[in-house]
Amino acid sequence: xxxxxxxxxxxxxxxxxxxxxxxxxxxxxxxxxxxxxxxxxxxxxxxxxxxxxxxxxxxxxxxxxxxxxxxxxxxxxxxxxxxxxxxxxxxxxxxxxxxxxxxxxxxxxxxxxxxxxxxxxxxxxxxxxxxxxxxxxxxxxxxxxxxxxxxxxxxxxxxxxxxxxxxxxxxxxxxxxxxxxxxxxxxxxxxxxxxxxxxxxxxxxxxxxxxxxxxxxxxxxxxxxxxxxxxxxxxxxxxxxxxxxxxxxxxxxxxxxxxxxxxxxx
Amino acid sequence: xxxxxxxxxxxxxxxxxxxxxxxxxxxxxxxxxxxxxxxxxxxxxxxxxxxxxxxxxxxxxxxxxxxxxxxxxxxxxxxxxxxxxxxxxxxxxxxxxxxxxxxxxxxxxxxxxxxxxxxxxxxxxxxxxxxxxxxxxxxxxxxxxxxxxxxxxxxxxxxxxxxxxxxxxxxxxxxxxxxxxxxxxxxxxxxxxxxxxxxxxxxxxxxxxxxxxxxxxxxxxxxxxxxxxxxxxxxxxxxxxxxxxxxxxxxxxxxxxxxxxxxxxxxxxxxxxxxxxxxxxxxxxxxxxxxxxxxxxxxxxxxxxxxxxxxxxxxxxxxxxxxxx
Numbered sequence: 001x002x003x004x005x006x007x008x009x010x011x012x013x014x015x016x017x018x019x020x021x022x023x024x025x026x027x028x029x030x031x032x033x034x035x036x037x038x039x040x041x042x043x044x045x046x047x048x049x050x051x052x053x054x055x056x057x058x059x060x061x062x063x064x065x066x067x068x069x070x071x072x073x074x075x076x077x078x079x080x081x082x083x084x085x086x087x088x089x090x091x092x093x094x095x096x097x098x099x100x101x102x103x104x105x106x107x108x109x110x111x112x113x114x115x116x117x118x119x120x121x122x123x124x125x126x127x128x129x130x131x132x133x134x135x136x137x138x139x140x141x142x143x144x145x146x147x148x149x150x151x152x153x154x155x156x157x158x159x160x161x162x163x164x165x166x167x168x169x170x171x172x173x174x175x176x177x178x179x180x181x182x183x184x185x186x187x188x189x190x191x192x193x194x195x196x197x198x199x200x201x202x203x204x205x206x207x208x209x210x211x212x213x214x215x216x217x218x219x220x221x222x223x224x225x226x227x228x229x230x231x232x233x234x235x236x237x238x239x240x241x242x243x244x245x246x247x248x249x250x251x252x253x254x255x256x257x258x259x260x261x262x263x264x265x266x
Numbered sequence: 267x268x269x270x271x272x273x274x275x276x277x278x279x280x281x282x283x284x285x286x287x288x289x290x291x292x293x294x295x296x297x298x299x300x301x302x303x304x305x306x307x308x309x310x311x312x313x314x315x316x317x318x319x320x321x322x323x324x325x326x327x328x329x330x331x332x333x334x335x336x337x338x339x340x341x342x343x344x345x346x347x348x349x350x351x352x353x354x355x356x357x358x359x360x361x362x363x364x365x366x367x368x369x370x371x372x373x374x375x376x377x378x379x380x381x382x383x384x385x386x387x388x389x390x391x392x393x394x395x396x397x398x399x400x401x402x403x404x405x406x407x408x409x410x411x412x413x414x415x416x417x418x419x420x421x422x423x424x425x426x427x428x429x430x431x432x433x434x435x436x437x438x439x440x441x442x443x444x445x446x447x448x449x450x451x452x453x454x455x456x457x458x459x460x461x462x463x464x465x466x467x468x469x470x471x472x473x474x475x476x477x478x479x480x481x482x483x484x485x486x487x488x489x490x491x492x493x494x495x496x497x498x499x500x501x502x503x504x505x506x507x508x509x510x511x512x513x514x515x516x517x518x519x520x521x522x523x524x525x526x527x528x529x530x531x532x533x534x535x536x537x538x539x540x541x542x543x544x545x546x547x548x549x550x551x552x553x554x555x556x557x558x559x560x561x562x563x564x565x566x567x568x569x570x571x572x573x574x575x576x577x578x579x580x581x582x583x584x585x586x587x588x589x590x591x
Contacts, residue, residue: 189308191520191523192308193525194523194534195536197534198533198534198536201533216452216453218453219525222525222530223525223529223530223534224530243527257453257454259457260456261482262480262485263482264482264485264521264524265485265506
């Protein structure tokens with residue numbers, strides 16, 4: 001193995017939420033993420049899989065700074081990121097972008113596609129003026145397979161797959177290095193899912209992007225991911241290369257998950 | 267064999283501001299007693315409206331059945347009035363939906379709702395209560411006695427879908443229509459629910475019409491499958507035949523777009539373009555604009571052709587019906 005640090009190094013991450021109730025106001029906690037550690041190497045894809053409530057999305061939210069951690073460390077290129085403030089935090093937020101499951105909910109319906117794609121560039125003061133940003137937005141749309149005339153339309157005028165491509169263009173607008181993909185194809189039909197998966201593969205190839213893929217879809221993981229961590233009740237119960245874990249699952253839960261996937265017998 | 271359900275040239279249309287939306291536009295299929303037919307297709311293909319049409323539950327007044335015949339047990343049930351359908355709905359034909367929370371009444375206990383499903387069809391209340399308990403036991407609720415007194419929100423999604431199944435099966439229907447019954451559930455719960463439905467189907471000798479977008483589920487439970495695209499059936503065959511050797515370019519595209527291990531490092535097949543507008547279907551083949559085999563003949567609408575082995579394909583390609591083996 002090389003000596004360069006992993007792109008993302010997550011160490012003993014914990015997230016607890018206060019539980020409601022408890023007799024005499026006794027404070028009880030629910031541990032949503034329980035001592036989770038993993039590394040993601042540059043240019044690779046790590047999948048975080050598990051059923052609803054396993055904690056996989058909570059991990060993603062903490063990495064993005066959308067949720068505070070209870071304890072643990074997150075290192076990005078060897079530097080701690082938790083507790084960053086001001087310009088350092090902003091710089092990190094540019095490198096780390098996210099694409100959510102539901103492009104209906106994640107795109108502001110009152111903004112045009114141009115505004116949506118330019119918003120991040122404005123926040124990070126990229127490019128000299130809006131004319132340059134708009135030109136950049138047009139290039140980005142082209143890269144995700146959307147026509148230039150989409151710029152002045154609103155999200156509702158597009159199909160689910162097109163909206164997801166707009167969300168990806170928006171994430172790419174600030175030249176990120178790392179994308180958290182939280183169920184990015186789960187709301188899409190299979191023929192549209194394949195377009196988005198092809199696009200994600202191409203972008204990774206061309207830009208050397210690193211992906212954390214949060215999903216319950218094991219077929220997508222088998223197709224796309226290099227490594228996989230299986231989560232249950234907040235813990236990582238099994239991890240390894242996708243081929244190894246899927247062909248020789250060691251943990252009973254992993255075996256159960258894999259066995260439950262309906263097989264397409266062709 | 268005598269068919270339990272036979273749908274012939276069904277057209278279910280909607281009046282909208284954009285004109286008439288022909289959501290279901292000439293759909294035919296049948297379901298044999300005790301067997302499962304799946305209808306698969308992507309969003310907007312008309313599969314759910316087809317299912318709702320059978321029970322005359324199409325949202326009115328916008329939606330209406332323009333033409334077609336639906337025979338159930340030999341009777342043309344489209345001749346029945348909406349109120350006469352009540353004798354059939356929930357008794358002879360039951361239906362379960364994707365999201366049990368929207369089908370269950372949030373203000374009534376599980377026990378009440380299960381009993382009601384039986385008493386409206388003439389069962390005595392005490393008999394219904396006893397049977398309600400049996401049903402909850404049968405569908406695998408951990409504490410059926412407690413569940414009788416619980417409200418829907420107190421149960422998990424998987425448990426609620428089990429309750430829906432109990433309600434659907436309360437009157438031992440001959441046909442179960444299941445519209446995406448496991449789509450909202452985790453994969454292990456999905457597997458449990460599908461195997462429960464299969465078991466109960468065998469026990470009751472019940473037929474099933476399964477509406478789904480999930481080819482994996484079709485592969486595991488259906489005997490026959492009809493693939494819908496743009497309001498029509500484009501291909502139908504016994505499940506094994508269709509999966510081994512899909513003939514319609516749309517079906518072929520669907521299979522080729524599935525992610526899988528052996529496709530790592532390769533681009534998946536995509537269907538470029540979009541489904542045409544249901545208010546304005548093209549006069550020719552509805553799939554032509556997205557089809558890799560598009561040819562001159564495609565400007566006229568292909569009919570559903572039937573091969574000697576009983577396969578149906580709506581495509582002009584000669585190879586679509588060729589015998590390969």
